[in-house]
Amino acid sequence: MSLHTYDYLDGNAAAGELSKIFAIDVTAAEGQCAHCGTIKRFAEAHLYMQCPGVVARCAVCEHVLLRLVNVRERVLFEVRGMTYLSLDTTQLQKSGG
Amino acid sequence: MGTISRGFSGRRSAADVKLPPGQYLTTDFPVLSAGPTPHVPLERWEFTINEGTDVLRRWNWKSFRDLSTENFTVDLHCVTRWSKLGTHWEGVSLDTLFADVKTDAEYALVHSYGDYTTNLPLDDLMNKQAWIAFRFDDEDLAPEHGGPARLLVPHLYLWKSAKWVRCITLMHQDQPGFWEALGYHNYGDPWREQRYWGD
Amino acid sequence: MWRVGTVVALHDETATARTIVLEVPDWPGHLAGQHVDVRLTAPDGYSAVRSYSVASAPNPEGRVELTVERLPNGEVSPYLTQEVAVSDRLELRGPIGGWFVWRTQQTEPIQLIAGGSGIVPLMAMIRSRASAGSTAPFRLLYSVREPRAVFYNDELQALSDQDRSVIVTYAYTRAAPKDWPRPPGRIDAGLIANATWPSNLAPTCYVCGPTSFVENAAGFLSASGNRPDRIRTERFGPTGERK
Numbered sequence: 001m002s003l004h005t006y007d008y009l010d011g012n013a014a015a016g017e018l019s020k021i022f023a024i025d026v027t028a029a030e031g032q033c034a035h036c037g038t039i040k041r042f043a044e045a046h047l048y049m050q051c052p053g054v055v056a057r058c059a060v061c062e063h064v065l066l067r068l069v070n071v072r073e074r075v076l077f078e079v080r081g082m083t084y085l086s087l088d089t090t091q092l093q094k095s096g097g
Numbered sequence: 098m099g100t101i102s103r104g105f106s107g108r109r110s111a112a113d114v115k116l117p118p119g120q121y122l123t124t125d126f127p128v129l130s131a132g133p134t135p136h137v138p139l140e141r142w143e144f145t146i147n148e149g150t151d152v153l154r155r156w157n158w159k160s161f162r163d164l165s166t167e168n169f170t171v172d173l174h175c176v177t178r179w180s181k182l183g184t185h186w187e188g189v190s191l192d193t194l195f196a197d198v199k200t201d202a203e204y205a206l207v208h209s210y211g212d213y214t215t216n217l218p219l220d221d222l223m224n225k226q227a228w229i230a231f232r233f234d235d236e237d238l239a240p241e242h243g244g245p246a247r248l249l250v251p252h253l254y255l256w257k258s259a260k261w262v263r264c265i266t267l268m269h270q271d272q273p274g275f276w277e278a279l280g281y282h283n284y285g286d287p288w289r290e291q292r293y294w295g296d
Numbered sequence: 297m298w299r300v301g302t303v304v305a306l307h308d309e310t311a312t313a314r315t316i317v318l319e320v321p322d323w324p325g326h327l328a329g330q331h332v333d334v335r336l337t338a339p340d341g342y343s344a345v346r347s348y349s350v351a352s353a354p355n356p357e358g359r360v361e362l363t364v365e366r367l368p369n370g371e372v373s374p375y376l377t378q379e380v381a382v383s384d385r386l387e388l389r390g391p392i393g394g395w396f397v398w399r400t401q402q403t404e405p406i407q408l409i410a411g412g413s414g415i416v417p418l419m420a421m422i423r424s425r426a427s428a429g430s431t432a433p434f435r436l437l438y439s440v441r442e443p444r445a446v447f448y449n450d451e452l453q454a455l456s457d458q459d460r461s462v463i464v465t466y467a468y469t470r471a472a473p474k475d476w477p478r479p480p481g482r483i484d485a486g487l488i489a490n491a492t493w494p495s496n497l498a499p500t501c502y503v504c505g506p507t508s509f510v511e512n513a514a515g516f517l518s519a520s521g522n523r524p525d526r527i528r529t530e531r532f533g534p535t536g537e538r539k
Contacts, residue, residue, distance in 0.1 A: 006508040016333040025394030043395040069280040071293040076280040099337035108371040
């Protein structure tokens with residue numbers, strides 16, 4: 001039903017926010033969409049960040065992969081839209097905590 | 098709080114008006130969206146009021162536009178802290194749409210085209226508090242702002258004013274919508290600054 | 297997580313873009329292609345965060361250069377391009393990103409495709425190649441509105457003059473120089489065929505710019521035989537701003 005109006009960013013744009021959750025760079029992570037089964041690098045996900053949170057969607061079927069919301073000193077996070085995320089443990093974030 | 102950046106004030110305007118706590122006045126109209134803009138051809142558009150599996154009322158674009166409309170001016174308050182005052186709309190009151198709807202349901206879950214949802218008490222949609230709006234500033238509502246039609250419930254934070262509105266499902270038990278399920282306040286009164294869970 | 301950098305130098309790249317040179321005392325180092333999040337805070341606590349690619353090559357001095365384009369309705373870019381002065385401090389988070397990076401150990405042919413301000417992370421890759429003394433074959437296809445909008449013009453000119461293994465092709469979309477062989481226009485299949493590494497060389501491709509530009513260019517790369525896992529992309533907002 002939707003035409004692409006190219007109003008999304010990609011996984012690279014959310015990596016800063018997601019570094020609050022992940023000790024490993026998430027852009028290079030491979031993940032599977034729980035809805036359509038597509039496997040892609042997180043860098044290729046469609047990111048919507050002009051809203052009250054961070055919403056990552058599958059580049060193929062547009063279903064939500066994960067969401068993040070900042071609530072004062074807490075961060076709320078859900079990743080129900082992915083069957084898995086696979087990360088390379090040799091790529092720990094350099095910026096640390 | 099972060100290190101103060103000398104000389105930075107952002108896009109805000111000074112104002113002599115009373116805003117809800119924590120809000121800033123803006124003169125532009127930010128476009129916020131959690132997903133791709135749906136493009137709904139008018140010949141396929143419809144709006145329904147449902148309860149369970151029952152469709153209580155249904156309108157297509159023509160029958161919807163045959164309803165009596167109102168022109169109204171309201172203030173918008175977004176939970177991301179911008180407020181836009183004195184916005185002009187044309188739309189159909191929810192009171193008009195719910196005339197002849199008999200229900201003892203107390204809650205509503207509003208669905209957009211796409212996967213966005215938001216919940217609110219049915220009472221907050223009634224009594225001149227809400228509209229399905231299709232014109233903004235004397236022009237057809239642009240898709241990026243929710244066109245062809247969006248819900249407007251100005252007394253609550255703007256995330257409750259679902260863009261690209263598709264249907265309202267009546268419920269006997271409250272059910273959190275897209276943002277209410279992940280940290281945002283279930284009700285969302287800007288004057289009591291109900292942004293997040295626990296506020 | 298947030299570090300504070302001090303502005304030590306500023307210089308204009310074009311009429312609307314400026315490079316900000318920061319010294320960040322505890323900078324852990326970065327790879328070419330990574331970005332930082334910059335956070336600005338007003339005295340009343342209001343804050344805005346934007347992402348900017350690091351333009352400088354990896355270096356041991358904690359020097360982080362950002363090239364920022366001023367957007368007409370931007371909230372942060374007008375401040376960064378017009379208000380910020382030497383000795384001001386900026387908060388940064390990063391370096392961020394591990395996929396859209398070029399590492400000096402890579403020896404395969406590299407195809408860079410830049411749309412407007414998308415040149416910034418790709419310039420970091422070109423600079424990284426130079427400072428590491430790498431001989432990896434690089435080609436850059438730089439799509440830009442008009443000649444006055446080119447960033448790093450002198451540096452790119454010098455590089456392609458002196459180093460035959462860095463080949464730069466400009467593609468103008470609105471106004472080309474007089475006698476330019478190609479009329480102004482978007483990247484198309486013909487330009488990809490003529491100005492990029494043939495896909496049978498299995499280059500690693502990096503495409504950066506506004507989202508619509510990236511989808512268009514990556515589509516052509518894919519159609520000309522480059523496998524999806526050899527095409528790395530970074531999308532800026534529709535106007536070129538990344539938030």
